[in-house]
Amino acid sequence: MNQPDPIAGHRVPDIGRALTIVAVSAGVSDPSSTRLLADRIAQKSIDALNAAGLRAVVTTIELGPLAVDIARSIVTGYPNEAAQAAIDRLADADAIIASTPVYKAGVSGLFKSFADLIDNDLLIAKPVVLAATGGTSRHAMVVDDQLRPLFAFLRALPVPTSLYAAPEDWGSPELGRRIERTAAELALILRSGVATQIAEDNWAGYQHQFGGSATRAERGIDDVDFDSDLMRLAAGGKPGSRAALRDAVRLDDPA
Amino acid sequence: MQFGVFSVGDIAPDPITGYTYSEAERIQNIIKVAKRADEVGLDVFALGEHHNPPFVPSSPTTLLAFIAAETRRIVLSTSVTLMTTNDPVRIAEDYAMLQHVAKGRLDLMVGRGNTVPVYPWFGKDIRQGVALALENYNLLHRLWREDVVDWEGRFRTPLQGFTSTPRPLDDVPPFVWHGSIRTPEIAEQAAYYGNGFFANHILAPNFAFKPLVDLYRRRFEHYGHGTADQAIVGLGGMSFIARRSQDAVNAFRPYYENYPIFRGSRLEDHMAATPITIGSPQEVVDKVLTFREGFGDYQRQLFALDGLALPVEVALEQVELLGTEVVPVLRKEMESRRAPGVPDAPTHASLVAAKYGDAEPRQPRPNPNRGDNLSGTSPYQDSDPAIAAHFPEAF
Structure with a gap:
């Protein structure tokens, strides 16, 4: 799967395989600016990965149509079929783009409810782009104040540059440059193989739930x-x- | 294969009449359900342990002792006995006494318990729950098998020269099931000792517990107790039965939809996604047979059917339908499918036979009181003189 890297000991992704990036959008209109932001990040990420000689495929999970499934899963205590399918897609992804609207000075409740269904170890060392949209630039810090700690708890690997789009940003080349920078960061992390390496080399050191949804979850006698x-x-x-x-x-x- | 009923003794307002049973009524109702289960030929009645309203059975051994006196054939068990917050010494004593009173119609299921405040109320820390359950069971196991125990652990005051009385009936401890739904260490402990493993099999997707049961089976074999498919597995499950399928769903729906843990959930989703069995006797039979397909041949199937605020008359009818229309069919179907060599769940009689063959079981007779309320370093007339009690020095 992995091929030798010029830097000793590092494993880089097999360029023969297309990387999978899953964008999660909690926007509720169609099209929503939250989805639009996710799409722009997705396209720039594909471009940056292509430039680095890697192929990537992006698919999107719209949380709006899953709202009832997510709510029911919260109250019944386990993900229903539709929610589990979305969780499985995250587990299998090489990277995630998380994009949420800001409501009432915070991340969308729909987005957080979906995150609440995720196993604690589902996204270990998974590269994540953090993005949000809002009605005013005054909420720009929601990404770093709320999304970043959430993914820190999940021990994911958020890229350094956070993205936030207020209405005026859609007319600003600055937003485009920030997206490009974020995409470049994601491409570098993916190309380095460091995410895979962190997860593989340290997997036993994290707390896990037996029989969970994580791709490396303990499921049988050989994993324990x-x-x-x-x-x-x-x-x-x-x-x-x-x-x-x-x-x-x-x-x-x-x- | 054993079939039976397990209850946690919950109380909730009846969503149709608004009536809430008093604790006094619920206790009598539990006794009625257990007696009916015995009368209709079910094999097991198991009672939970809770230390908070709206649950009534804080003292399962007291209630089960009375039920033992009122029943003839049914095996009494627990669902579960808290292995974390109870002193294992008291579990050894209380359940050995109950085993005598019930004349051997007793086993027990030990588990951690997940009611957070119960731990601090009993001076324990829930974050140490797994270690507590493991260490406490290790001690319980010895207390029932060694006349004299010297012991030191993390969670309990050390023991020197301790004899748990009475010794188990016929010097054969009650069979123990370890109940767990998420913890591989508990499955490992069950496998290590060759004890049973029970998954409550409720409130989770179909076959969610299969990896844990499979782990137990493989480790049971690893420790030399038999092959993986001979391991002793029990499953729970909720059920509601009516002769006509739609009647079952209609009658059960208000109780489901108004019960606190199910509010916001849909009965149809729950029926499709989880092991709950709501329907005609044949539908319940068919669903339970899928459990065997998924988990392999197993030894014990318990049904939760007296909770969720159901009136006792309905619960008794459920027991009746289970005992007369479902279990007889399941017995035949399971028996005909069972692979050769798969054992039944151990009973007192089978454990006595395994230990003694045709010989007389040991009946421990204490040595006389020396005047200090102790019987000396060898507590029983036939105690191994090489195993002497070392009492703590008082002065």
Whole structure:
């Protein structure tokens, strides 16, 4: 899959395979400026990747048509079929473009509800472009104040430049330049293979849920580390030192 | 294969009449449901443990002891006994006593419990829930198998020279099921000891628990208790039965739609996506048979059918329909499909036979009180003299 890179030890994506980028848009009109922003980022990302010798395919998940599925999934406690299909697309993506409107000085509730359905380890080290649109430039920091911490919690890899489009930005070449810069950042991260490498080399170090939706989720006997302190305690309890066991205490989701 | 009923003893207002059972009524209703389950030939009645309203069974052993006296054949169990917030020493004592009172018609299912405040109320930390459950069971396992236990762990005061009394009936501990829906460590512990593994099989998509059950099966084999398909698996499930399919859906709908955890959900979605079985006896049979296709041959199927504010008359009718129209068919269908070599769930009789063959079971008889309310370093007349109690030094 991976081929040797001039920089020793780095694995770069196989250029024979088209990278998949999934754009998630929480805009609700059609067309929405949120979708428009996502589309522009998508096109610039494809261009930047092509320039770097990589092929990419972008598909879009519109959250509006999934609104009822997302809400039902929240109250029933597990994703329904349509919501799970969207989650699976994120899991399989090489990168994500997250684009949401700003409502009431915050990210769209629809966007956050969808994010609430995602396994904590679904997007580990996944490159993400953060983008938002709003009715005034006064809300520009919503991207860095709300979207960035959300994806930090998910241990994703947001690109350095955030994007925000207020009405006046649609007439400004500055927005286009920022999009190009963001796309270039994404292309560099993807081309370097660092995202894959972070996830692959450190996967066991993150907290996971057995049987989850993440592409590398533990699903069977071959994925599970039976040598952990808790597993040794499970097998009759020869836990090593008491200190080691104390450290093995896992912050479990109580729900 | 065993079929039965499990209850968490919840109370909620009846959405049709507005009536809410008192705790006194609900306790009597649980007893009625258990007795009816026995009368119609079901194999298991299991009761949950909760320490907060609107649930009534805080003390499952007390309630099950009474039910034991009022029933003849049914095996009593729990769904679940909290392995995290209870002292494992008290579990050893209470359930051994219940096992004697029930004359062996007892097993139990141990689990973590997920009601957050219960942990601090009992002086525990939910973030240590997995480690608590694992360590506490390790101790419980020894307390039922060793006359004299010296022990030290993280969560409980150490034990020196401790004998859990009474010793299990016939010196054969109750069979233990480990209940879990997400935790591979719990599946591993069940496999390590050769105990049963139970997935509650509710409130989650069809076969969501299969990876965990499969992990348990593979590790059961790894530890040499038998092949993976001989591992002892139990599944739960919710059900509502009526002779005509649409009657079942119509009668159940208000109870479903008004129950707190289902508000905002659609019954049809829930029926399609999860193991819940609402319909005619044949539909329930067909759905349960899909469980076997997905999970393999298994040993125990429990149904939750007395909750969600159903009036007791309806719950009793459900037990009746389950026992007379569903389970007899399922017994035949499951039996005819079962692969050779797949065992039944252990019972007291089968465990006694496995341990003693034709010999008489051990009946521990204590040595006399030495005057200090202790029976000395060997607590029973037949205790192994090599295993002596080392009591803590008092002074």
